[in-house]
Amino acid sequence: MSGLLGGKCKSFAIDDSQYLMCFEMFSKSAEVGYQKFTDMALHFYNLVQLVIKKLPDDVIVYFLHHVDVVDGRIKAKTIGKMLDEKLTLEGLFSIVLLCQTDGRNHQFITQSDGTTTAKSPMEMFEPVIENDLKAVDGIIREYYGLEKAVKEKE
Structure with missing residues (x-):
C-alpha cells in the first residue's frame, strides 16, 4: 500500500478484478x-473504498471485469446476490466502459443504451471510442484537470 501512496505510477489496472472475488470464493x-x-x-467493497479514499486524487485505478447478461441487461460479473442486488457494483464508479467486439475490432461503449451499465460524464467521451486504455487515461486526466501520467523509463 505504501508503494501506491508514494509511488510515481498514476494509473493501475486490476485485470480481471472479478477473479479477486472468485479466488476468495474457492478458498x-x-x-x-x-x-x-x-x-x-465486503472485502471487494473495501478494496474499492480504499482506492477512493486512500489513494491520491491523481491516481486512477481501472477495475477490469468480465460481464454477465441477466434479464437482457449486461452488467459486471460478481459472485453473489449481495453485490448484485444490494450494492450494484457499477454504482461505485463514475465511469463504466463496456468493451464490445465484432470479432476483429474492439471498442468501448461509454454510455448505456438501457441494456448496459456503461456510463461516463457528459462530453467526456464520444458514445463509442477505441479500446485504448492509455488514451482513455489521458482523456480522463484532461477532463478532470489532472497531471498527465509520466511514462516510466523502459
Whole structure:
C-alpha cells in the first residue's frame, strides 16, 4: 500500500478484478452458510473504498471485469446476490466502459443504451471510442484537470 501512496505510477489496472472475488470464493468453498458471501462482498467493497479514499486524487485505478447478461441487461460479473442486488457494483464508479467486439475490432461503449451499465460524464467521451486504455487515461486526466501520467523509463 505504501508503494501506491508514494509511488510515481498514476494509473493501475486490476485485470480481471472479478477473479479477486472468485479466488476468495474457492478458498472458502468448504465453509457453510451465507456469511462467507457477505464477507466476500465486503472485502471487494473495501478494496474499492480504499482506492477512493486512500489513494491520491491523481491516481486512477481501472477495475477490469468480465460481464454477465441477466434479464437482457449486461452488467459486471460478481459472485453473489449481495453485490448484485444490494450494492450494484457499477454504482461505485463514475465511469463504466463496456468493451464490445465484432470479432476483429474492439471498442468501448461509454454510455448505456438501457441494456448496459456503461456510463461516463457528459462530453467526456464520444458514445463509442477505441479500446485504448492509455488514451482513455489521458482523456480522463484532461477532463478532470489532472497531471498527465509520466511514462516510466523502459
